[in-house]
Amino acid sequence: MIYREAGQYKTTYDTDTQIFPIAQDRYAMLAILLIAFIVIPFVATPYIFSAILIPFLIFSLAALGLNILTGYAGQISLGTAAFMAVGAFASYNFMLRVPGMPILLAFILGGICAAMVGIAFGLPSLRIRGFYLAASTLATQFFVVWCLTKVPWFTNNSASGVITAQQIEILGFKFDSPQEKYLLVLGIVCVLALLAKNMVRSTVGRSWMAVRDMDVAAEVIGFRVMKTKLTAFAVSSFYCGIAGALFAYCYVGTVEPEAYNLDLSFRILFMVIIGGLGSILGSFFGAAFIVLLPIVLSMIVHVTGLPNSVTSNVELMVFGGLIIFFLIVEPHGLARLWQIGKEKLRLWPFPH
Amino acid sequence: MSDSAQRKIGDVILKADNVSLSFGGVKALTNISFDVREHEIRAIIGPNGAGKSSMLNVINGVYHPQEGTITYRGEQRKDMDTHAAAKSGIARTFQNIALFTGMSVLDNIMTGRNLKIKSTFVEQALWIGRARREEMENRRVVEEIIDFLQLQHVRKTPVARLPYGIKKRVELARALAAEPSMLLLDEPMAGMNVEEKQDMCRFVLDTNDQFGTTIVLIEHDMGVVMDISDRVAVLDYGKKIGDGTPDEVRSNPEVIKAYLGAH
Amino acid sequence: MQFFFEVLIAGLLSGVMYALVALGFVLIFKASGVFNFAQGAMVFFAALTTVGLKEEFGLSLWLAIPITMVVMVLLGIATERIVLRPLVNQHDITLFMATIGLTFFLEGLAQLIWGSNVRRLDLGIQDVPIEFVMDKTGMLISQFDVIAAIICAILVAALAILFNKTKVGRALRAVADDHQAALSVGIPLQHVWAIVWAVAGFVALVAGLLWGSRNGVQFALTFVALKALPVLILGGFTSVPGAIVGGLIIGASEKLAEVYIGPYVGGGIEGWFPYVLALVFLLVRPEGLFGEKIIRRI
Amino acid sequence: AQEQFIPILSYRVGLYASGGSGFFGGAIDYFNLVNANGGINGVKISWEECETEYNATRGVECYERLKKKGGGASLVEPLGTGIAYGILDRLPTDKVPMTTLGYGRSDAANGQVFPYVFPLITSYWNQAAGMIKYLGDKEGGIEKLKGKKIVHLYHDSAYGKEPFPVLEAYEKSIGFQLIKIPVPHPGTEQNSQWLQIRQANPDYVILWGWGVMNAVAIKTAARVGFPREKMLGVWWAGSEEDTIPAGDAAKGYTTMTFNTPGNYPVIDEIRKKVYGAGKGNLSDKDRIGSVYHMRGVTAAMLWIEGIRNAQNKYGKGKVMTGEQIRWGLENINVDEKRQRELGALNMFPTIKTSCQDHEGSGAVKVQVWDGKAWKAVTPNWVTGDRAMVQKMVAESSAKYAAEKKITPACLPG
């Protein structure tokens, strides 16, 4: 009964196209944002900031990026980490080589570089489809990391290819503590998530989904398939690029190209699938799941007192098992589970 | 007929001359000539595998014929290009429903309006000014179509969940959303009962009446075809065996033999 | 020139080893439309189980291998039961994801049972150049490679016959096209999948033994999958002969590229070169060399 | 009741599980031994493990999770470059020292720029220098390397490229020909690299490998008939895990090491007191005293020395803070006498750290695989051109300091 849309009539199309057409959702979102921006900074510990919240937000952003490409535009990519790497290393070089470069601009430029690389590697998608494309995107993954390792210029000739992110300073304010970095990341993620939501509820988003669902029909209707796919690659890579830069600047600080390896790409793909393909909210759910699950698991298995060699493996098995379990329970991901939950709540206490 | 006079059937706007299309060894179309006049309802009938759908595919550029030419609005060309066809106002529905299964009914119909969108990608991302206005404007048009086709109750349903007949109607709605000047319908009434077919006929006739849309229709229900079309072309395994008004076609012995059977 | 041929042959022979792994992928994809990411983990699991049985229980190799075979069959059946059955008719990517889950599970399980030590596997096949060939031509061709090639050829022939000439093969291809329709005509998806996964387990075992005896049985075996992927896309996901042809092409060209192009660009291009090569092939033939054409019609 | 807490960021699954389980097993075995012997002046050691999977993100999480536990982390040792980089910047704020035994940034030896990082004993640059020294000695003098061909076969990553500056400097100064051949990760296939090597026919091959790449390199060398005696691996290519899978092919293969293979009283004591009491960490007892295990014991021994030092300064029998332990680690002095007391005479080089030198030694040894076990080749500890390496450390760390806007300075005790 709490969750009722009864009585909420939409009188204009404008209100109907709102991001959260139901009032309860709107209030809940507002509450979450208030908590995230105002309450959490005061109550969370540095551990929560730097080990959970910051990576959670950064991965959410990357997952959001991949979700645009895979979930909305239907192009499976296994090269997400490569685009993140481009974003990070490009931002680093902009900061390094352009005196007085504002950091936010460097992030954006980093994202744009990633977008351009994304477009270049997205070109084959015009002909190649499905898992063929997925496997081919591994070319991106390996090539980009190889390139960053091979060309010393990208890493400022550091002998080992490791870069150290510069200090973050915006308008004279230094973002040093985990708390400050958290707020920065949160701000960026919120803005980008809003933009993404806008995109997917307007024509760009519909063009992506149309191409995903049936590209021949989309073409007949008048969408330009090439342009649509490439925009998806560009936007997705842009998001991933920003996420990669934040990963370097706000999370680890010092990175080598290898940090953006295949493993990371996969991790982000899990987030997207577990969270729900084609759902902005799902990206966040997925990121939370993949970031938190191992932590929670290792804490739980820990109390069993088994030797670590056993617990580590059990953890791995449970992790794999849970992925399968969730897929079986809801193949469309946590976002759909959430939606079904809401629908049930709406019907409650009267079934159907 | 009185209302067809009202509709003022005009000149030929689309003309296919000696079109041939084959896939490997299969000859889908052999030397077909076929024309469509402005504002008319033009039907194509024929047995299964006769090449009806292929003909539509040639008209809007999904298939490219090996021989022959197509003249559309005075412009003669070897083949059409899907995008160009869409731009010049040709919309269509498909035999094997080609809806975007992951999207809601509303979104599906909205995609039909994509060519009307002028706002850029950045404007849409920021959801400001033109983008928002356009969205509202298009939404209004789409809602009208939804009302027209009585799809209100499924507006927000993902199309994958819809029963077959409703899907067909959503497809029509999507095509109408483009405000086409020519509408190609490939078996729009398959899988419907009489009542629903009646509704569908009404939609088609009204579209034709109110907007003057030219309609090319493939349908196996002879009742429907004979009742609503102005001219009927009959294909039989890639060849055209008859063309004319419903009455002419109905009495054409070759057509009876190949398609209608003794009724 | 001599060197060129040496590189070429080495490449072709490496390609055979890749093809061996790729076969497992093809098998499952062709039979159910599932892109089985767990193939690498299965290779690892099979090899580790064999060595584990041998070392921990002191079994002879010839006893350990059949027991592992049984284990792989059971694994196939269990996978069908627990993972695939509830996911019938779901989106490809969901099934793909499920196999990733399976990957983690198998990796954990294998190491939980047998530990994470690196182990040695000796099949008794010498991995040294055949002297006869060496004397005659100066080429280095390992006996091991020759045997691997023969095994691979036998597997390819057997699987090709299975798919194209038998009733079960036809049913398998039907399943890959449409789960629901396959069910509706009475193809017992459960059995079919269990069989396919068991056979894929067998192929994984063969690959695991050969790769394991070359590189040692260790976690890195799961990574041979990465070598098999370009082979797979080049040959076509659905073609058994494609796996072997793809393997040969990839093997030869990556070695030649590394040796002749590598030095000019800083080397280490073998990691991405096969993928780029496969990509180029795909641009010409989007379904790989021998893969089934993807039907796109409206 | 008082316990000194040490977080263990271990990895026991994944690609490098065998190394991780050996190393951290050794460290924990030594903790157990210390505790069995009454702790450090009565202070017992406690620890908690966290699985990093050798993955930077998870490693950072583990570090963050454990750094405040048990009254605060004494020190960390992630045994993985990626994780080390991930937590590098956090150390000064958290005041937790980190040791990186034989890996990580070579320039971190400069304690003025990296006050909280301790690449104890030796770093990659010193190792590379030691390698050239050893190869020179083999030829009968380093200048005899002139005109020789040396292949640097490396893991194509930051790790494999770390020794470039040193090797290139030597290439220039001595005049040998250095051929660099990368192996893409993970290195399960090396036919083309070894064909190239066979073609080049070098005098030596330096194998800068990691994980499966090592065994494959040895095997492939055998396949193309390259003598294993002419291969010189790094210490991460010099464990039983690298040679056993290669079987007979590994016989005669040499690598660097910072432990002298063999048996030591301390290892015996671990066998007796720890494994005897059923507290041993390794499931496979054959691995006691193996290369990785001994490295773990060595690391733990030096940590305890650091803590002991700190106690000597800040109060015996008390639990030390990270800051205090940092001082302790900066003032390690394990000479032969101390080694004998520890039951580890010659198990690792003598080491004396200072603010300028967080390495404390830079000496290495060469070992050879005789088909069953590792044997030391060089009786004495070898060091390369220390002066050259130190100059490079200074330059590189200065660059880092500039990027990070750090003013180099020694921290007060």
Next chain:
Amino acid sequence: MSAYLTINNIEVIYDHVILVLKGVSLEVPKGKIVALLGANGAGKSTTLKAISSLLRTERGEVTKGSIEFDGKRTDKLTTNDLVKMGVCQVMEGRHCFGHLTVEENLLTGAYTRRISRAELKADLEKVYHYFPRLKTRRTSQSGYTSGGEQQMTAVGRALMAKPSMILLDEPSMGLAPQIVAEIFEIVKDLNSKEGVSFLLAEQNTNVALKYADYGYILENGRVVMDGAASDLATNEDVKEFYLGVSSGERKSFRDVKSYRRRKRWLA
């Protein structure tokens, strides 16, 4: 007359929340043809899928009621078991195996049968006899055949299973009038000569009622009317809504003016 297939008050829910069938009961007596009529979305396909256990693959479930075939409850049975017992479904929307040739498609239909090559060949010829068009297209991949050809393939494929009970979901869809008549003749043939029972979901009410023995009308997930086919065909409501005949005459499609929803049995 004993019921071969009995559906007892079933309720079907999709995706845990969408209630589609709200208590449907029906019977198919042995050797009879039963038609299931109803508007789009009434739940005809859902009913058939519930019987053949294909519902599970669409995340739907039967939450109440029971289905019995030949005296056995089917809730635990898989589709494969049912095919073996003789229940075979022709799914709506063709569902051919696109990459298999037309002939291979037909052959998969006989998967569960253990028969000799000669028998198989004979059955194949029989299907080709019914659908000569398929014979000419036998070597084409069915993904490339026309809509009607696919529909024939789907029907032919089910015939190859030699079932004793066929669930036909809109068999006439997309077929030329001649073929529709042909299909129903086949239905009649199989029914009278081989005693095959049919449950037929069909929009082409005219033909359906002509060939069926009994009919059910489904609306909104409920059975709103049932009766002998001949009775239904003469019922005024049915005539108006399903046969398009009002006051004794067929109205031209051009002349039906209003497309308001008309009176329904249930709101």
